[in-house]
Amino acid sequence: MDETGRGGVIAIAAKRSSSAPGGLRQSARRSPNAQSGRRSANTMPKGLSSVVRVLPSDSSECHLGSFIDYTVNGLVVGNIYALLAVGLALIFGVANLINFAHGSVYTIGAYIGWACITCLHTPLPVTMLIVIAACGLVGVIIERVGLRPLQGSARIAPLLATIGISFVLDQLVQLVFSPDPRALPSELPNWQIAIGGGTIGALDILIAGIGLLSAAVLFAFLRFTKLGWAVRATAQDREAALQMGVDVNAVNSAVFAVASALGGLSGLLVGMYYNHIDPAMSFQATLKGVVAQVIGGVGNVPGAIAGSLVLGLIESYGIALLGTTYRNLFAFVLLIAILVWRPNGLFGGRAGTQAEPLTGTFIAPSRPLRVPRPALWMLVALAAALPLAIPSPYVLQTLTNAWLAAMLALSLTLMAGTAGQISLGHAALLSIGAYASALLALDLNVPTLLSVLAAGVVTGALGTLLIFPAFRLRGHYIAIATLAIGEIVGLVILNWESLTRGAIGVTGIPPLSVFGQDIYSAQAVYWLCLAVVIGLALLQMRLLGSHFGRTLRAIRDDDVAARCYGISLDRYKALAFAFGGFGAGISGAITAHLFSYLNYETFNSQVSLSALAIVILGGMGNVLGAIVGAVALVGLPEIFRVTTEYRVLIYGIALLLLIRFRPQGLLGTV
Amino acid sequence: MSEREDSGLVRHLGKILAAAAAWAFLGAMVLPAAQAQTSGEPVLIGVSGPLTGQNAQYGAQWKKGFDLALEEVNGKGGIKGRPLQYVFEDSQADPRQSVAIAQKFVSDPKIVVEVGDFSSTASMAASPIYQRAGLVQFGFTNSHPNFTKGGDYMWSNSISQADETPRLAKYAADLGLKRLAVLYLNTDWGRTSDKIFIDSAKGFGADVVASEGYQPDEKDFRSTLVRVRDAKPDGIVLISYYADGALIARQVRSVGLTQPIVAIGSVYSPKFIELGGEAAAGVYTESNFFPSDPRPEVQSFVTKFRARYNEEPDDFNAVAYDTIILLAAVMNQYGTDRKAIHDGLGLIKDVPSVIYGKATFNPETRRVAGAGAVYLVVKNGQFELWDGKKPGS
Structure with a gap:
């Protein structure tokens, strides 16, 4: 994996001259005897990162000094995560919802702050108040317009709505302020305190203060005030709270206002901290906030702060051990470990009961649209004849993309819809399949047809193995776990350079070929992908009609009852994932051969999210729905292409309207 | 259309009015002037690049460089009297979208050369399509060592x-x-x-x-x-x-x-x-690019850029500008046929360039060497x- 141990170890015999805290600026000044450091390696190793590890051989003081610095740095960044995690925890605690729009509000806060400081020249306290008020208002609007109408619909609907809202908000910010990063200068005095070899500044302390203060205020509010009790009552049982005369809507509105105000404020502070804001900063913010609050215990406000600090520390120590590119790997492995061993979080304790549904309320129950068999065959015939009628390679390529997305959606609709295991990291399966097939074809000269099939098998096996630890989780937790597993796969691909070629990516992947005949033309590729989709769809329909499909639906609808009937949950989930992994792996493999180039970002988390959107659009568990959804969601952005800049905005709004008015999807859930 | 698109965007909140007014004024000035000297069917360059998503700022930087270069080219009579224009398709630097765009461009006979994409992920996924169709893919930001090895239709003036x-x-x-x-x-x-x-x-x-x-x-x-x-x-x-x-x-x-x-x-x-x-x-x-550089190519670019956008140009602006000037020179000298552009890139010598001074391709590597700095x-x-x-x- 990484060759740190072999080549690049440098033993520095020199004593660290000064790591005393007194030397604020000078402390890390290079020591004059540093040159006596002896290089034991004559060449630099090929390992990706951590090319050099420093072994301070005779100086334990140096060890300790660095350790203190790593700790301080971990706490500094954890401090930043805490501001985000508190808001997320609050919303999860009450609305039982991972708010994917939280990062967008954070971005909005940063930009409002920027506008105040650079245009209105407001002093910092005023800026903070404006940001708090404006973002609180944004929160109220999100709740009122985006989420309240979804009450009573399936639990997945608000989750998706927040994703749609985040698309819309990010895009609006980008349209108004341009995508260029901007400087957000801090107005705080520029004094620094030396700790260890580094320093912390006024802003660090302000961020910590606001994080702790807001957690304390929230804690007191929830515990000691009447409205706080109402909030907690709503969190525990919405209907019961309603019957006891709690104005549930007002409570939700208040919670979103508070959480969003905090989110916006953190955007402002973090923007000032880095002197850098850009419209793309929201996704990472949401991701880290979610990880931090899961570590601390989902919905647990004080836990969110502690979890953030733990996350910051683990990341920092991870960098110390292996290098910068391993930071997120440590973060997500920690997340998985917490989910598996302590799903209530490190600080959840006994009180954190799982409010996850026992029965299938995660999926909107509905009667699926019955499509008569002759009509289905007509559709297939139409699709097959299309290249003859419309020879435009652009249309065919777009539809080929749709078929490839449909393969992924079939796999996801089986896992999420039929088996009830929502996956937010499905793109990882594409990556595994793509790399498997590309490397088999390139390194072992396996014929592409064979390598694609082998990639399907490898993906099925590896995917099931990776998800296996998460089988005991339910609902939101499995969504978070799969999100993390997806990120882990990407990071392993990036760091395992000897196998995957790391950041350089795999180039020169041979095109698909059947019996020595290369498949190049848009028509041929179209037919091939269509055939694979139809084959997989038929197989999946057959499976769903069998006892296997019934068993999966039983697990989805009531896993306790299913277990009482003697169903081995793990075995059936594993079978579903193996079959789903096979289809997704094939899709990834074909994509790799079409693109001829592949790197760890080819299938990123956006792909996972759009796969989920396809499945929802078509109707969870609905085979035909997955295909129709893929054609719609791949086709729509192409149709909106004329409107370039506004395209993602329109896409987001369309998604929101769909979730609002047809949560069971176009063709209904099965 | 491309000339005016930027005019609607609000760049700095505090300068909304001033900026909008200035831009609208410039846009109005520029277009008739350009059209006065060119006529007939426009010569189209297909651009595949990010206008939305994570890398959207780079697409925005490109546009500024492109628009400035087009103004200059069309002011001097375009491509043998025909106006030079570009079609910018937003790929979000996503390979799935760049391949669809590639198919769109190669099947549109009006597109004579393609420029972009931004990331190597997006560019190199589309390379096989351009190569097979015989449309030059000019990846001017693609420094990936394997980009031009994708085929003889992959060219780049990105600094190696x-x-x-x-x-x-x-x-x-x-x-x-x-x-x-x-x-x-x-x-x-x-x-x-x-x-x-x-x-x-x-x-x-x-x-x-x-x-x-x-x-x-x-x-x-x-x-x-x-x-x-x-x-x-x-x-x-x-x-x-x-x-x-x-x-x-x-x-x-x-x-x-x-x-x-x-x-x-x-x-x-x-x-x-x-x-x-x-x-x-x-x-x-x-x-490779420094506004105070006394070379005339640099000075003329910087002066025009400042006048039009009221800001300092950067590397991305410069290389985007260079690309259009270069392609226009190739088309004026060797024709606007797809094959002619491919051949012309290998033949053309010493095109004035902000980055290189004078740009000449090595026909083997299909890259330009010798950027000054x-x-x-x-x-x-x-x-x-x-x-x-x-x-x-």
Whole structure:
């Protein structure tokens, strides 16, 4: 994996001259005897990162000094995560919802702050108040317009709505302020305190203060005030709270206002901290906030702060051990470990009961649209004849993309819809399949047809193995776990350079070929992908009609009852994932051969999210729905292409309207 | 259409009115003037690049360079009297979209050459389509060493890492630095540069004592910098873009490191100084493009850019501008047939270029060699030519 141990170890015999805290600026000044450091390696190793590890051989003081610095740095960044995690925890605690729009509000806060400081020249306290008020208002609007109408619909609907809202908000910010990063200068005095070899500044302390203060205020509010009790009552049982005369809507509105105000404020502070804001900063913010609050215990406000600090520390120590590119790997492995061993979080304790549904309320129950068999065959015939009628390679390529997305959606609709295991990291399966097939074809000269099939098998096996630890989780937790597993796969691909070629990516992947005949033309590729989709769809329909499909639906609808009937949950989930992994792996493999180039970002988390959107659009568990959804969601952005800049905005709004008015999807859930 | 698109965008909240008015005025001035001299069916360049998504700012930078170049080309009679225009398709630098765009372009006979995409992921996924269709894919930001190996229709005038990185190593050596710590953007570009840098630094008698890759979305570098510190370097080398380079420069100072910073030319942007604040002061960098460069190509570009956009041009603006000027020269000299453009790129000599002075392709590698460069240092809130003073002296 990484060759740190072999080549690049440098033993520095020199004593660290000064790591005393007194030397604020000078402390890390290079020591004059540093040159006596002896290089034991004559060449630099090929390992990706951590090319050099420093072994301070005779100086334990140096060890300790660095350790203190790593700790301080971990706490500094954890401090930043805490501001985000508190808001997320609050919303999860009450609305039982991972708010994917939280990062967008954070971005909005940063930009409002920027506008105040650079245009209105407001002093910092005023800026903070404006940001708090404006973002609180944004929160109220999100709740009122985006989420309240979804009450009573399936639990997945608000989750998706927040994703749609985040698309819309990010895009609006980008349209108004341009995508260029901007400087957000801090107005705080520029004094620094030396700790260890580094320093912390006024802003660090302000961020910590606001994080702790807001957690304390929230804690007191929830515990000691009447409205706080109402909030907690709503969190525990919405209907019961309603019957006891709690104005549930007002409570939700208040919670979103508070959480969003905090989110916006953190955007402002973090923007000032880095002197850098850009419209793309929201996704990472949401991701880290979610990880931090899961570590601390989902919905647990004080836990969110502690979890953030733990996350910051683990990341920092991870960098110390292996290098910068391993930071997120440590973060997500920690997340998985917490989910598996302590799903209530490190600080959840006994009180954190799982409010996850026992029965299938995660999926909107509905009667699926019955499509008569002759009509289905007509559709297939139409699709097959299309290249003859419309020879435009652009249309065919777009539809080929749709078929490839449909393969992924079939796999996801089986896992999420039929088996009830929502996956937010499905793109990882594409990556595994793509790399498997590309490397088999390139390194072992396996014929592409064979390598694609082998990639399907490898993906099925590896995917099931990776998800296996998460089988005991339910609902939101499995969504978070799969999100993390997806990120882990990407990071392993990036760091395992000897196998995957790391950041350089795999180039020169041979095109698909059947019996020595290369498949190049848009028509041929179209037919091939269509055939694979139809084959997989038929197989999946057959499976769903069998006892296997019934068993999966039983697990989805009531896993306790299913277990009482003697169903081995793990075995059936594993079978579903193996079959789903096979289809997704094939899709990834074909994509790799079409693109001829592949790197760890080819299938990123956006792909996972759009796969989920396809499945929802078509109707969870609905085979035909997955295909129709893929054609719609791949086709729509192409149709909106004329409107370039506004395209993602329109896409987001369309998604929101769909979730609002047809949560069971176009063709209904099965 | 492309000429005017930007005019509606609000750039700075405080300058809405002034900016909008100025832009509308310019747009109104420019278009009739351009059309007065050109007529007939426009010659179309297909651009595939990010206008939305994570890399949207680069697409916006491109447009400014393109529009300026088009204004100039069409002002001088376009392509043999026909107006030159581009069609910008938003790919979000996503390979799934860039392949669809590729199919769209190759099947549209009006598109005579393609420019882009931004990332190598997106460009190289589309390469097989362009290669088979015989449409030149001009990846002007694609420095991936394998990009032009995708086929003889893949061309690039992006500055080759084999050119630029040894120069950075030499600059570090000229500054008297012997023990270097490298922080590089962990992409194909950064990774390639890092490898070349380590080798060439050795040639100049400097050792690379630490080499740390980081992810493009990384914001916090404090812990990374502790690793750097513990390697006891006497200089820190950044292989970064301006946004992440500025973030690192700030944090280098706040963790108490005082070593001089030498950064690769990609940080050369007014944004680097804006984002880096005080920490940008004293950062050494080199650039293929420097507005105070007395060369006439540079001066004419900078003057026009400032007049039109009221801001300082950066590297991306310059290379986008260069690309259009180059393609226009090829078309004027060798014709607007797809094949003619392909052949012309290999034949054309000494096209005036902001980056290269005079650009000529090596027909084997399909790249341009020999970009000139200047040594720069950040001083008084701007980039200035290096005065030859070594740090600490």
